[in-house]
Amino acid sequence: MAGVSLKCGDCGTLLRSVEEAQQHAELTNHSNFSESTEAVLNLVCTACGKPCRSKTESDLHTKRTGHTEFVDKTSEAAKPISLEAPKVDEAATSEEALNADASQDAEMVVPEVDKKLVEELEAMGFSTARATRALHYSGNASIEAAINWIVEHESDPDIDQMPLVPANTKVEAPKPSLTPEELKAKQQELREKARKKKEEEERRMEREREKARQNERIRIGKELLEAKRIEEENERKRLLALRKAEKEEERRAREKIKQKLEEDKAERRRKLGLPPEEPSEAKPSTVVEEKKSFLPVRPATKAEQMRECLRSLKQNHKEDDTRVKKAFQTLLTYVGNVARNPDEEKFRKIRLSNQTFQERVGALKGGIEFLEICGFEKIDGGEFLFLPRDKVEMAVLNSAGSELDSAIKNPFFGVL
Template sequence: MAGVSLKCGDCGALLKSVEEAQEHAELTSHSNFSESTEPVLNLLCTACSKPCRSKTESDLHTKRTGHTEFVDKTSEAAKPISLEVPKVSATPEDAATATTNQDEEMVVPEVDKKILEELESMGFSTTQATRALHYSGNAGLEAAVTWIVEHENDPDIDQMPLIPANTKVEAPKPSLTPEELRAKQQELRERARKKKEEEEKRTEREREKERIRIGKELLEAKRIEEENERKRILALRKAEKEEERRAREKIKQKLEEDKAERRRRLGLPPEEPSVAKPAPVVEEKKSFLPIRPATKAEQMRECLRSLKQNHKEDDARVKRAFQTLLTYVGNVARNPDEEKFRKIRLTNQSFQERVGALKGGIKFLEICGFEKIDGGEFLFLPRNKVEMAVLNSAGSELDSAIKNPFFGVL
């Protein structure tokens, strides 16, 4: 089956075309793309006709607008994808040149020699200067320089222009004096520099806005996904409880039938309903689900999240504390037999500044297995209590807290 989309190997996003893949690569720096037979989802809102390309996007649209009805148009919109890079359209000058009669003699247009020399003295090539003077109508030095600045990225900027031999060329305008030329050169350079700086600032602002928008959408998508997962788990537990209840009722009914059958075989009268024994209280206790104790990894994550929340006004200090804790845990994991890495003096000034003075720092080490000894002067991790799985979990949680810019925000 032919590919109908491009799939990003870094984040799993599906893209409709090569252009979308290029834009995605510029925004995310991802470069691993492959052809996929999975079509890009196309959910069309029946209320406002907005297309949504994923379930998460449709959930976001529903949250913002309240629209809940969507029509799946994926199969209609899917088509084989073209892997050819779109060609750059030809410039008007090239189009005009292509339409001219090829049998007609073509010559280099005549331009103002003095302005041509002035442009060459400014660093422009003869071809660029001739092209600029011709296409600016020999309007002067400023017009020629402006044309070069606007067309410096044209693919044919270094090609000599050609015109039919019988084409009439307007008489060139008088050139500037040396003083006027220097002033005009300085003015044009300054104008081109300011224009380029403004364009770079505008582009950077747009990219930053796009990064912020993508970050917010990723956070919202993650929240919606977690909420849907919680609802699924609750529904599953409810279904399991209902199934258990029906199974108990069925067993109870079967026991009552067996009991009645035995009384009938023994010739005893049926048992009066009023004599039936009340249901034991134990059954009510069984209806409650057991509470799963938090794992050490969850305790560590909550401890780090609490540490960041308690000191959110000093982000640099919190990050330094995370890095210090990662150093302690890493030293023990790499050298479990070295006692110096398993023993920390609590009164050490450096330790206090980096970890001890922050609420939650010492608690994290205690979760990792460290214990206070000598009247609380030292934190010590006995060799027989070193658990590599716990230390690896601690390292993973600290690494996530350091690298994830949104850790502890939600």
């Protein structure tokens, strides 16, 4: 069987003629060609009529256009190959060279096309370069002609490159090869593709926006949980501090009760004419007292002085618990008014002869002493208690408020 193609021994490509072999050699520098009885495929698309010379090319065409039906016309196009190089017409070659030189010398510009038609093609989803190239080579006549050209040349490697032509060059419009019905179907198909592409882009953007909103909700939720955790931790610390203070107060109360019991026991022994306990029994406590005497004595703080003053007030009037609690609440009111309004003189000045003050605080031993620890001073011959503005100490007032609050709420406060 005679050879119907040339096969490249380096890459296996089938070529239809010597001219194609020469072009292949120039592009790839391959030089090993042999005659082959295997024909170059000729697969023609039934939808648009585009010929494909290999299965790979037909697959690419299907991927670009969605056309899947092809007619195999390889046997019709297969002819014995001529191994003689084509003769070159010297005159024609000279004329082509002159034309090429003239084209190179001429200024290359982007051809002028109808801008409205370009905008319509861009709205259909085509790039500016593809729309310009289609209008230029279709004669800049109509949208239909441009779409027809795009359909026929969509596999061209330079279809998305802006065309350049010598200045003052005109290209005649080729006749459309599709029927009006086919052209209308193609237009509808291209519009549908552009619509689907736009919808897909909108869905993608909506997914991204929803993801961003979800991330924002997660971030806000984490911040709220963290704020709640911090608030709960602070509340837990406050309760622990309050319980610790209450336990300390209970411990002191128990120690005082124990001390009182020891004193009562000693008093009973004395009344019964019994001798006091032997020194040996009390020796350990004496040793402890001696050891304690060597420790440095820390001066009592104002908070401790206030606590002792309130304890003394309750001890002195323990038979009237309601009156004591009312005195504590009245003192808390005086201290709170000064703390909230330190610049108001009316809250910093108390008339000692005031009947309400006397009934609630003044007549109870320890009430006036507590106010003096807070900074109040007697003025005008002892007629008023006055706290000068420059001697208002918020720390002292806060301590006074804490001690009064503890005395009111703690049932063990000042048991003895």
